[in-house]
Amino acid sequence: xxxxxxxxxxxxxxxxxxxVSGTVTNQDKKPLPAVSVLVKNSxxxxxxxxxxxxxxxxxxxxxxxxxxxxxxYQTLEKTIAVDGSKIQxxxxxxxxxxxxxxxxxxxxxxxxxxxxxxxIKHRAANGNKIDKYEADFYSKGIMRMENLPKxxxxxxxxxxxxxxxxxxxxxxxxxxxxxxxxxxxxxxxEEIVASKxxxxxxxxxxxxxxxxxxxxxxNTVDLGTGIISPIANQALSYYQFKLLNIHEEDxxxxxEIQVKPKRxxxxxxxxxxxxxxxxxxIYAIDxxxxxxxxxxxxxxxxxxxxxxxWHAQDKRWTKSMQRIxxxxxxxxxxxxxxxxQNFSNYTFVESFPKGTFGSTITKIxxxxxxxxxxxxxxxxxIELTEEERLDYALKDSVQIIRTxxxxxxxxxxxxxxxxxxxxxxxxxxxDSYRNYKIEYVGLSNLxxxxxxxxxxxxxxxAVNATFGKNETGPLTTxxxxxxxxxxxxxxxxxxxxxxxxxxxxxxxxxxxxxxQAVPFNEGQGVLPLINNFSxxxxxxNYIQLYQREQVKLQYAQNISTPLRLFLSAAWAxxxxxxxxxxxxxxxxxxxxxxxxxxxxxxxxxxxxTTNSVLEFGAALRWVVGQxxxxxxxxxxLLRDNRFPVFxxxxxxxxxxxxxxxxxxxxxGSVSQTQRIGTWGVLSGRINAGKFLHADDIPLxxxxxxxxxxxxxxxxxxxxxxxxxxxxxxxxxxxxxxxxHAEHDFKGYFFNKVPLLQYLQWGLIAGYHQLxxxxxxxxxxxxxxxxxxxxxxxxxxxxDYVRSLEGRQQVHGVVVGIKLLGILN
Numbered sequence: 112x113x114x115x116x117x118x119x120x121x122x123x124x125x126x127x128x129x130x131v132s133g134t135v136t137n138q139d140k141k142p143l144p145a146v147s148v149l150v151k152n153s154x155x156x157x158x159x160x161x162x163x164x165x166x167x168x169x170x171x172x173x174x175x176x177x178x179x180x181x182x183x184y185q186t187l188e189k190t191i192a193v194d195g196s197k198i199q200x201x202x203x204x205x206x207x208x209x210x211x212x213x214x215x216x217x218x219x220x221x222x223x224x225x226x227x228x229x230x231i232k233h234r235a236a237n238g239n240k241i242d243k244y245e246a247d248f249y250s251k252g253i254m255r256m257e258n259l260p261k262x263x264x265x266x267x268x269x270x271x272x273x274x275x276x277x278x279x280x281x282x283x284x285x286x287x288x289x290x291x292x293x294x295x296x297x298x299x300x301e302e303i304v305a306s307k308x309x310x311x312x313x314x315x316x317x318x319x320x321x322x323x324x325x326x327x328x329x330n331t332v333d334l335g336t337g338i339i340s341p342i343a344n345q346a347l348s349y350y351q352f353k354l355l356n357i358h359e360e361d362x363x364x365x366x367e368i369q370v371k372p373k374r375x376x377x378x379x380x381x382x383x384x385x386x387x388x389x390x391x392x393i394y395a396i397d398x399x400x401x402x403x404x405x406x407x408x409x410x411x412x413x414x415x416x417x418x419x420x421w422h423a424q425d426k427r428w429t430k431s432m433q434r435i436x437x438x439x440x441x442x443x444x445x446x447x448x449x450x451x452q453n454f455s456n457y458t459f460v461e462s463f464p465k466g467t468f469g470s471t472i473t474k475i476x477x478x479x480x481x482x483x484x485x486x487x488x489x490x491x492x493i494e495l496t497e498e499e500r501l502d503y504a505l506k507d508s509v510q511i512i513r514t515x516x517x518x519x520x521x522x523x524x525x526x527x528x529x530x531x532x533x534x535x536x537x538x539x540x541x542d543s544y545r546n547y548k549i550e551y552v553g554l555s556n557l558x559x560x561x562x563x564x565x566x567x568x569x570x571x572x573a574v575n576a577t578f579g580k581n582e583t584g585p586l587t588t589x590x591x592x593x594x595x596x597x598x599x600x601x602x603x604x605x606x607x608x609x610x611x612x613x614x615x616x617x618x619x620x621x622x623x624x625x626x627q628a629v630p631f632n633e634g635q636g637v638l639p640l641i642n643n644f645s646x647x648x649x650x651x652n653y654i655q656l657y658q659r660e661q662v663k664l665q666y667a668q669n670i671s672t673p674l675r676l677f678l679s680a681a682w683a684x685x686x687x688x689x690x691x692x693x694x695x696x697x698x699x700x701x702x703x704x705x706x707x708x709x710x711x712x713x714x715x716x717x718x719x720t721t722n723s724v725l726e727f728g729a730a731l732r733w734v735v736g737q738x739x740x741x742x743x744x745x746x747x748l749l750r751d752n753r754f755p756v757f758x759x760x761x762x763x764x765x766x767x768x769x770x771x772x773x774x775x776x777x778x779g780s781v782s783q784t785q786r787i788g789t790w791g792v793l794s795g796r797i798n799a800g801k802f803l804h805a806d807d808i809p810l811x812x813x814x815x816x817x818x819x820x821x822x823x824x825x826x827x828x829x830x831x832x833x834x835x836x837x838x839x840x841x842x843x844x845x846x847x848x849x850x851h852a853e854h855d856f857k858g859y860f861f862n863k864v865p866l867l868q869y870l871q872w873g874l875i876a877g878y879h880q881l882x883x884x885x886x887x888x889x890x891x892x893x894x895x896x897x898x899x900x901x902x903x904x905x906x907x908x909x910d911y912v913r914s915l916e917g918r919q920q921v922h923g924v925v926v927g928i929k930l931l932g933i934l935n
Contacts, residue, residue, distance in 0.1 A: 238328030567598025
């Protein structure tokens, strides 16, 4: 008998609920997408897909009223009797009729302004009505490639099932079902109970609720930049409003108001906002934002649609549906995509239990990616389109073949064939089934080739190996570099072996050994690519090197969500080097500076004597407010820019050759990047440190600072470097303090000037200070223009810089070429 009761208990949920499905079309029988389908006076609802199809799978028995509403159409109510059987509906919506004659329009008042002013006045109170809740959340994301350059299209069509010869087709499709707890402004906990990725039956979707909080009750909405809400406190300075229509719903009057920006280049929206009379709450929005308004040139546009549903018992308008669509294009690549999200089964709470919102913001349950098609048919609140059904069917079937050993072996046999030019261009041997690759890198390793006065032209070949998956789990890499310096006539070898134990705490051990020519100011000097150009064309060599033979062991791991520990130990032998070439394209009669950074005209004396050292280091990084996404196979950390990052470290060096060269170094830093409403982004950093017992240490052990003598920079943000500081002028072996601050106004000023706004430039102001015990404080004041370029290709930044040190003043112009940072 107990088995009978168990069977009844198992079937009861399916017997007591009915599935209501159907289609929604307009009067011309064309399907209507993004129509909200709601059970009246409940938090149960769904939306139609792009084919106009909908399905509600958990409607309890009884008589219910379904509400069908779409922007631009009359809301329709349909009464149904649910008895456990399937119900199929065909719904037709009629276009909204203009009823503006009901509004008295005078010569002295724009009725839309009166409504918007009331919405602004009640904005905070209305937003707080939905400030703490639990809800069911569903998200479906799809991304399509529209066009690819020919060579890329051919490779992509072979790699991704469903793409045609132009590279067009669906490249990503996934869904999630989750339960969320949310508290304004941004506290979130999400438990994902089901996750599905097309073509990967063990994959986890990234469609989480983290990116779903687009709240127009806030003054600004984060869409890459702070987009100003049409009901923000300052909205009247940015928008023009026009009343388009009025309609009734549940006895409440709803105003349809057109929103148009006063100035096109500001962070504003175009579209329509619907406001409920008397309560002045948001009923719906339909906005479009051109990509250039978000300061993201790669984006063509973003569109955002939200529907709110009325619940009479709670007297609240709650978000029921949200659709975010985007299109982008860059270097011949065109793509579009969308995320369709459904909110249902709201439960509002007075307060959440302590511990609800911790460091884990999203948790994906074990087995969430193993749900079968029957589960998804019941749980999916928004029907798949025909395109989506075909994509799942195609990619899931292809995956079975492509993950089989016979298929992977056959692909590897083709890729592993040895070709005539492979000894020069490089060769790779792969075993895709067992997840390893061994490769020889030849001319394709040109990014590691360079020129300097010590070595002349260098060429680096490499033999590398990888065992494991890059995405998750253990991963072992072996990198072996063989560098030959032609002028120096010397071959150097350096090995870097790394093992990642897991992707939960990202414990990593790194073992390095070999011989390298290393800059005295390693990591703080000129990029090799820029030095190549300045040396060969202008006879300016900014890289001075010493030889370092070393064995080094490093270990790092996350010891909690915000904390990461770093440990290191090394033995090194350091030897001086001299220039071996005077070659350049021009100015051949001139001589390169010596390889002694502190005595550029001294070609006779070495900057230091050969010595050996033992180095031990430890550091702790604390990312305040950091959150995590917890997957069964991995943990992903998310930085919250509202909070700073702290770093504290210690280094002990024992000089084996001369104990007087031993020292200790204590150092730390704090950095933060903060968005300040519509005023842009402020970045700041403080670096400080102190050497102990370091009076006689050699130059490579000093603290060096990121200077610049080339008038060329590579970054879009300068919050950890100086723009005119000579590379070794302020290097310290005592106490030091760095201050960096930079504010990017994100077009705040330029987008208000009639002619300048079309250039889409952004103003940046900065301040940099360096204080050491050896010299007077050094200051830099910068004023720059960012986002310089044409169309989508805005790769340049230009800064005017004035430096002060005592009475000495220097000024100059620095050109930032962002692409150089990628190439290096």
